[in-house]
Amino acid sequence: MIGAVDIGGTKIAIGVVDATGRLLSRRECLTNAPAGYSSAMDRIVSMLREAEASADTSILGIGIGSTGPVYPLTGEFGEVNFFPGWRGENPVKDLERIFKLPVAMENDADAAALGEAAWGVGRGKSRFIYVTVGTGIGVGVVLDGHIYRGVDHAHPEIGHHVIDPSGPHCSCGFDGCWESLAAGPAMVSWIDNSAPPNYPHRADLTAKRVCELSQAGDEWALRAVRRETYYLGLGLANLVTMFVPDAIALGGSVMKSSRLFLDGIRRTMVSSCRLVPYDKTELALASLGEDANLIGAARVWYHRFGSNGGLHAI
Numbered sequence: 001m002i003g004a005v006d007i008g009g010t011k012i013a014i015g016v017v018d019a020t021g022r023l024l025s026r027r028e029c030l031t032n033a034p035a036g037y038s039s040a041m042d043r044i045v046s047m048l049r050e051a052e053a054s055a056d057t058s059i060l061g062i063g064i065g066s067t068g069p070v071y072p073l074t075g076e077f078g079e080v081n082f083f084p085g086w087r088g089e090n091p092v093k094d095l096e097r098i099f100k101l102p103v104a105m106e107n108d109a110d111a112a113a114l115g116e117a118a119w120g121v122g123r124g125k126s127r128f129i130y131v132t133v134g135t136g137i138g139v140g141v142v143l144d145g146h147i148y149r150g151v152d153h154a155h156p157e158i159g160h161h162v163i164d165p166s167g168p169h170c171s172c173g174f175d176g177c178w179e180s181l182a183a184g185p186a187m188v189s190w191i192d193n194s195a196p197p198n199y200p201h202r203a204d205l206t207a208k209r210v211c212e213l214s215q216a217g218d219e220w221a222l223r224a225v226r227r228e229t230y231y232l233g234l235g236l237a238n239l240v241t242m243f244v245p246d247a248i249a250l251g252g253s254v255m256k257s258s259r260l261f262l263d264g265i266r267r268t269m270v271s272s273c274r275l276v277p278y279d280k281t282e283l284a285l286a287s288l289g290e291d292a293n294l295i296g297a298a299r300v301w302y303h304r305f306g307s308n309g310g311l312h313a314i
């Protein structure tokens, strides 16, 4: 049994996960980053103890998936947008000291990718890519069960590969990144900038609402979904052209409406992948559901310390 910690910009989820990837108990609270790192750590510790007691078990270790940037091998937070003032804090060392157990941390997209690769739709796939589409686009690449890392163990920021340099300004400071064109908020800001002033749904627009409106036949929502589909497809086609993986799994809040996008994504991939056997890459939906990040956080521990992890994980 492994304790799992998913630290997001909005909420922190805690769970106890068994060796088959089953979530046995779960707790959740708001991240409330302005309250400070030690307040968040106090809540994480007490929720872990509650989750352990309610699953009636003792955990052997703790895995963390966190919104990034984080430094997986030192356990420190980098300059995370959502957590001003948390830079340099070290949840890995703190939880190791408090629980006297081995603790490992990864970027949350890498954590979910490891979870899907071991216990979900990526099982048995040598070259597996997980893409989460929500308020941003996160990507984790898993090769033969091990996370791909860049130099200095960096997490590649595939959500920020440029699709159209004349595209919208991105949170990273550049223009036209995949995330700025194809994450959930891209649909909202496109309607905001393109629809006439009297467009009736402007006030309460979210990505989820755009999907609902498009299903109801709203013209602007339909156009936003078509545009989203095209840019998702272009980015995914780039991944196929660059990696030719066995499978790509799609998760995240936007993919709850996946049936609006999948056929169009496939069409874009077919038309833009020219020199690689794109038809051999399986395009699937993530299978671990709402708790993919939390279950993946537990997998982070196995990846680092389990029999298939160890030094290879570095």
Ligand SMILES: [Zn+2]
Pocket (backbone or CB within 6 Å): 159, 160, 170, 171, 172, 173, 174, 177, 179, 180
């Ligand atoms: Zn960017």
